[in-house]
Structures are given as C-alpha cells and as structure tokens.
Amino acid sequence: MSRRSKPFFVWRHLNKLRWVTLTLVFLMLILLPLLHVYQTYVAARAYDLLPLSEKQLYDTMELITAPFVSDPASELDAIKGNTWSGTFWGFKLSDPLAVVGQIAAAQSIYWPFFLTALIPIAFTVIFGRFFCGWICPATFLYELNTNLGAWLHWAGLKTGNMHFDRRMKYGVLAAGLALSMLTGSVMVAAVYPPAILGREIYYAIALGGFGSGMIFFLGTLLFDLLVARRGFCRYVCPGGALYSLIGRYRVVRIRRIVESCNDCAKCNAVCEFGLDPLRDNFGQECNNCTACIAICPTDALDFTIRLTDYPYQGPGHLGRQYRGQKKKQGSTSATPCGQKAEAL
Amino acid sequence: MERRDFLKALSACAAAAIAPEDAWSALNQPGLRYLRPPGALPEDDFLSACIHCGQCGEVCPNRCISYFGMENGLASVDTPYIIPRDKGCILCMKCGDVCPSGAIQKVERTAEAIVEGVSMGRARVDEQLCLSFQGKTCGVCYRACPLPDVAITVGMLEQPHVTDKCVGCGLCERSCIQLPQAIRVIPNYG
Numbered sequence: 239m240s241r242r243s244k245p246f247f248v249w250r251h252l253n254k255l256r257w258v259t260l261t262l263v264f265l266m267l268i269l270l271p272l273l274h275v276y277q278t279y280v281a282a283r284a285y286d287l288l289p290l291s292e293k294q295l296y297d298t299m300e301l302i303t304a305p306f307v308s309d310p311a312s313e314l315d316a317i318k319g320n321t322w323s324g325t326f327w328g329f330k331l332s333d334p335l336a337v338v339g340q341i342a343a344a345q346s347i348y349w350p351f352f353l354t355a356l357i358p359i360a361f362t363v364i365f366g367r368f369f370c371g372w373i374c375p376a377t378f379l380y381e382l383n384t385n386l387g388a389w390l391h392w393a394g395l396k397t398g399n400m401h402f403d404r405r406m407k408y409g410v411l412a413a414g415l416a417l418s419m420l421t422g423s424v425m426v427a428a429v430y431p432p433a434i435l436g437r438e439i440y441y442a443i444a445l446g447g448f449g450s451g452m453i454f455f456l457g458t459l460l461f462d463l464l465v466a467r468r469g470f471c472r473y474v475c476p477g478g479a480l481y482s483l484i485g486r487y488r489v490v491r492i493r494r495i496v497e498s499c500n501d502c503a504k505c506n507a508v509c510e511f512g513l514d515p516l517r518d519n520f521g522q523e524c525n526n527c528t529a530c531i532a533i534c535p536t537d538a539l540d541f542t543i544r545l546t547d548y549p550y551q552g553p554g555h556l557g558r559q560y561r562g563q564k565k566k567q568g569s570t571s572a573t574p575c576g577q578k579a580e581a582l
Numbered sequence: 583m584e585r586r587d588f589l590k591a592l593s594a595c596a597a598a599a600i601a602p603e604d605a606w607s608a609l610n611q612p613g614l615r616y617l618r619p620p621g622a623l624p625e626d627d628f629l630s631a632c633i634h635c636g637q638c639g640e641v642c643p644n645r646c647i648s649y650f651g652m653e654n655g656l657a658s659v660d661t662p663y664i665i666p667r668d669k670g671c672i673l674c675m676k677c678g679d680v681c682p683s684g685a686i687q688k689v690e691r692t693a694e695a696i697v698e699g700v701s702m703g704r705a706r707v708d709e710q711l712c713l714s715f716q717g718k719t720c721g722v723c724y725r726a727c728p729l730p731d732v733a734i735t736v737g738m739l740e741q742p743h744v745t746d747k748c749v750g751c752g753l754c755e756r757s758c759i760q761l762p763q764a765i766r767v768i769p770n771y772g
Contacts, residue, residue: 274640281643315641315676323635323682330682336633340683344630348684422626423657427634437636437660441649444639450651451660 249540253532256371260378263321267375267436271443273299273314281311320436321373322427323354330354333369333433334362334484335477339424342415359484366485370471370478371510371527376431379459380468384510387463398465401512402473404523411479430477431455431470468510472523486522487545492531494518498538499554505530505539515539518548614654616663617752617769619647620671620700621678621687624772631685634660638677638686646671664702666752666767671702673728673751693729696749703750703769705734707742711764714741723754723765 276299279288285296300310307313318325323332332354341347361368370377387397414426427433434451442448458470471478494505494515505515508529513520515530531539536556553559619638622628639647639662646669650658664671673696678688689699705723713720714736721740727733733748742754742765750767758765 271640278643278645311643315680318640318680319635319637319682323633323637325637325680325682332633332635332682336635336683340631340633344627348631351683354682421657422630423659423661424630424633425656428659433634437634437649440636440640444645445648449649449660 247537247540249528249531250534250537251532252528256527259372260375260381263373264375264378266317267320267439268443269302270317270320271440273303273310274318274440275444276300276303277311277314320432320440321369321375322430322433322436331357333430333477334359335426335430335480336424336433338480339415339418339426342418342426343422343424345419362481362484362488364489365526366488366491367478367481367523367525368485369481369525370475371525374432375435376455376458377471379435380431380462380471381510383459383462384468387467390463397463398467398469400466400469402466402469404472404512406473407475407479408483410474411476414476426476429454429474431458431475432477468512472511481525482522488522488526489543489545490526490541491544491547492520492524492526492528492539493542493544493548494551494554495538495540496551497555498536499556500536500538501554501557501559502535504533504535508533518550520547615766615769616654616665617671617702617750617767618771619662619664619677619686620673620675620696620702620749620751621689622702623685623687627772628685629657629661631683632661633683633685635682636660636662637680637682638662641676641680643674643676644669644672647677664752666750666755667763668756670726670752670754670756672753673700673749693732697729697732697747700749700751701770701772702752703767704746704748705744705750705752705754705765705767707744707765709764711760711762712742713760713764714739720759722757722759726753726757728753 272295276296279285279292279296285293288296303310303314316325316327321333323330323336332351334355337352337355340351358369391397410429411426414429417425428451434455438448438452438455442452458474462469466473492515499516501516503516506513509515510527510529511523511525513524526541538554538556553563618625618628619642623631634649636649639645639649646664647662648665649660649662652659654661654663662677673691675689675691675696678686681688687699689695707715707723709715717739719739721736721742723742724730724734724736724740728751729747729749733745734754735743735745737743744765750770752767754765755763755767
C-alpha cells in the first residue's frame with residue numbers, strides 16, 4: 239500500500255486535535271454550570287436537605303473536583319464564564335465582539351474590559367478566524383449539523399445548499415452595532431451563537447430552562463440544514479465578520495503545494511465555509527480549521543507564514559489538466575495562454 | 583362567538599408580541615420590581631455596559647441572580663436581576679469581582695465599602711402591615727439585615743427604622759414574615 243508507506247504528515251492530524259478542543263470547550267460549558275450548582279449546595283451546607291437527584295449531582299461533582307480543590311465553594315470560582323467572556327484564576331478573556339459591542343452601546347471605551355480582548359485579538363491577527371473553527375461552541379453543533387445534513391442527503395432527503403453573498407455578515411455586524419448604539423444595550427450578544435449557547439446552557443442547568451435565545455439558535459440550525467450549508471457562519475454571524483476583518487492579513491495561513499496537488503477538489507467539497515482551496519483562494523474567511531488538510535489525499539496542503547494568499551498557482555502538477563498541458567507544450571513548445579506554466 | 587373571542591385574543595397576543603419596547607415594559611411594569619446586582623452602575627449605564635455574559639449569576643453562591651427574558655423590554659434581555667422577595671442578595675460581592683465589563687463595579691467586602699459603593703435600593707417599612715408597629719414584637723427584618731444598626735435600627739417593640747445607609751440587598755424583604763411583606767426594597771435605578 240502506497241498509503242501506508244507515506245511519511246508522517248503532522249498537519250493531517252490537526253483536525254483531530256481541533257475536534258478534541260471543540261469537544262472540550264463544549265463539555266466545559268456544560269460542566270461549569272453544574273459546578274456552580276454544586277458550589278451553591280456546598281455554600282448552603284444543604285446536603286442533607288437535597289432531594290435524591292441533587293444529591294447525585296452533588297456526589298458526582300464532588301468526585302470530579304475532590305482531587306483538585308479542598309474548599310469548593312470558593313476555590314471553584316477560579317474558572318467561570320463561557321467563550322463570550324470568561325475568568326481563569328482572576329485573569330479575564332473576552333470575545334472582541336463583546337468589546338466592540340460595548341463600545342457601540344456605551345459610546346465610550348472602558349479600558350479594563352478592552353484589555354481582556356487583547357489576547358484574542360492578537361491570536362486572531364496571527365491565526366485569522368481560528369475561534370470559529372477551534373473554540374466556538376456553536377461550531378461544534380454546526381459541524382455535527384452539517385454531518386446530519388449529509389446523512390439526510392444520503393437518505394434521499396432534500397437539504398439546502400443555497401449560496402449568498404459572503405459580505406452579508408459584515409452588514410449584519412454593522413446593523414448589530416447600530417442597533418446596540420440605538421438601544422444602548424449590547425444587542426449583538428442576542429444574535430451571536432457562541433454567546434447565546436454559553437448563556438442558554440447555564441440557564442438550562444442552573445435556572446431551570448432555556449430562554450428565548452435557544453429558539454434563535456435552533457432557527458440557525460434549521461437554516462443551516464434547510465437553506466444553506468453552514469449558512470449562519472458563512473453569511474450571517476456578526477462575530478465571524480469581526481474575526482474575518484481582524485484576521486484579514488493573518489500571518490499563519492493554509493497554502494496549496496501545487497507540485498503535490500492532483501486537482502481532486504476534495505478540499506473544496508469538505509470546506510465548511512465554501513472556500514476554494516483548490517484555486518488558492520482562502521481569503522479572510524478561512525478559519526484554519528484544517529479539514530481540507532486532513533482530507534487531502536496527496537498531502538498537498540500545509541501551513542505557511544504569509545500575509546496574503548498565494549495568487550492562483552495553476553492546476554496541480556499531479557492532475558490531468560496540468561499533464562495535458564505539459565504534453566501539449568512538449569510537442570508544440572508553446573506556452574498555454576493564461577496559465578503559469580513556466581515552472582516546467 | 584367563541585371563535586371571535588379566540589381571534590380577538592389571538593390578535594391581542596400578536597400585537598403584544600410585536601409591540602415595541604415601551605409597550606412591553608408598560609405591559610409588565612406593574613409588579614415588576616427588581617434590583618440590579620450590588621455595585622451595578624445606574625440603570626442606563628448598566629444596560630450599555632453589560633455584555634450579557636452571565637458570569638455574575640454563575641458566581642453567585644446564593645443563586646439570587648436571574649436573567650431577564652423579554653419581560654422588561656428589549657434592552658434588558660439577558661441582563662441580571664434580583665427579586666428580593668424570592669431571594670435577597672447576601673452581599674458577598676463576588677459578582678463585582680467576576681464582571682469583566684464594568685457593569686457591576688468591584689466593591690470590597692467590608693461594611694464601609696459596601697455602604698459606600700452599593701446602592702441597589704432602599705428598604706421601606708409599611709407601618710400598617712408591620713407586626714411590630716401593630717403591637718406584636720417581631721424584629722425579623724432587623725435580624726436578617728447584614729448591616730444591623732447601620733442600615734436598620736430598632737426601637738420599641740423591635741419596630742424597624744431604615745436609615746439612609748441601607749444598600750437595598752433585600753434580605754429583610756425576603757425574611758419578612760408578613761404576607762404581603764411589610765418591608766420592601768424600593769429599587770434605585772440611578
């Protein structure tokens with residue numbers, strides 16, 4: 239098997255790591271509210287008064303946390319929040335959209351809060367829209383939703399695959415900020431899936447039920463399933479729009495190694511954001527999720543340090559089109575017009 | 583006739599659902615007396631600073647902080663509130679520590695700092711309802727107060743007198759044994 243004799247290609251396996259981080263973030267969003275409920279039981283010293291189900295919750299959480307903390311009521315305060323804004327041992331991190339939304343709503347800058355978004359912004363400048371692919375708890379569900387859509391499609395049901403203008407989300411971002419400015423409240427948080435999910439999971443676990451945001455989120459799932467694949471992230475998400483803008487000149491980006499590419503177009507098929515890796519067209523939307531790298535049969539995609547995408551490098555050298563050109567060129571010794579064939 | 587009534591009710595519901603923010607609050611304002619968490623900015627500043635992250639509720643050991651749906655208007659969606667009769671604030675000041683956005687300011691957990699920095703509201707005693715003022719010695723609110731003799735003093739028959747140092751945590755209202763409660767916190771929205 240030629241497949242097995244190939245050298246180890248580390249980038250291929252990043253997609254697995256990505257699924258691990260997505261799963262961990264999502265599990266944390268479920269675990270933190272449970273820990274909070276446990277903390278309140280501890281603080282109230284109420285174990286004997288709890289009904290059986292809550293006792294089970296108490297015991298389970300105690301089992302999980304006992305190796306790490308001696309005083310759960312205070313020590314478990316170390317990690318709080320969600321991906322919208324979180325606290326880690328007193329160190330705060332926030333989504334850049336939260337900061338921008340607050341600036342719009344308050345029409346002034348509260349610097350201590352602004353600083354909490356600096357690290358995410360710095361990472362976005364380097365890695366582009368990585369949040370969308372690697373951390374966002376909504377991505378976890380949206381990608382599973384895409385898989386569900388693929389199964390439904392396989393089963394013969396009709397799923398949506400419409401295409402819209404990708405610039406629509408910048409309009410949504412602008413409209414959300416304008417609305418925040420008008421109402422004097424951070425309204426973008428109401429249409430931003432990771433913020434919604436972080437809150438709603440907490441509501442469901444600690445406050446006894448989902449709020450209205452969950453309806454919106456289920457609507458986006460249906461939109462993705464029935465109208466446009468991964469449509470919300472591609473066309474609507476205001477946070478994705480902001481990340482795209484910040485990460486426009488990201489330093490670390492995926493590139494195609496034209497010598498190894500065989501034009502199979504699997505990368506285009508697998509790309510959740512509908513980008514065009516086959517023609518070197520990643521753009522500011524690419525979230526470095528590495529799904530295309532993982533699926534590439536010839537390992538023709540890897541990372542590079544560059545501020546812009548490579549211009550179109552022509553058809554892959556292992557592909558039929560390129561070999562046809564080469565043959566033709568060899569016989570007629572003429573350059574095919576419009577193609578970069580000087581690399582021969 | 584029944585169908586007509588039904589349609590009327592339906593259209594009223596639909597109108598209420600799409601009505602603008604003011605109509606929402608007007609519809610629900612009676613009875614909606616809520617507090618913001620301790621250290622919160624004045625209402626308008628609070629609304630524009632709060633990013634709806636939910637950390638204040640997640641850190642509250644008393645679980646007294648809940649979050650608005652649409653019942654207090656569009657601008658208040660997903661913002662934290664406290665209904666003192668359901669559960670008062672124990673002034674642990676953790677929400678101010680955890681709040682990243684400055685909507686809830688950090689206040690140190692000492693009596694002086696709390697009296698200085700927290701103004702959720704002010705308790706008011708209804709002397710017609712209060713047992714102590716009706717000659718039946720009670721004093722429950724005084725004993726529930728986290729700032730006894732500072733925020734609330736008692737006179738004859740444990741009759742409570744709220745001072746201007748009351749921060750409005752609502753523990754007195756929570757503990758009042760009268761129904762309806764004889765002491766209630768009048769919110770201070772700044």
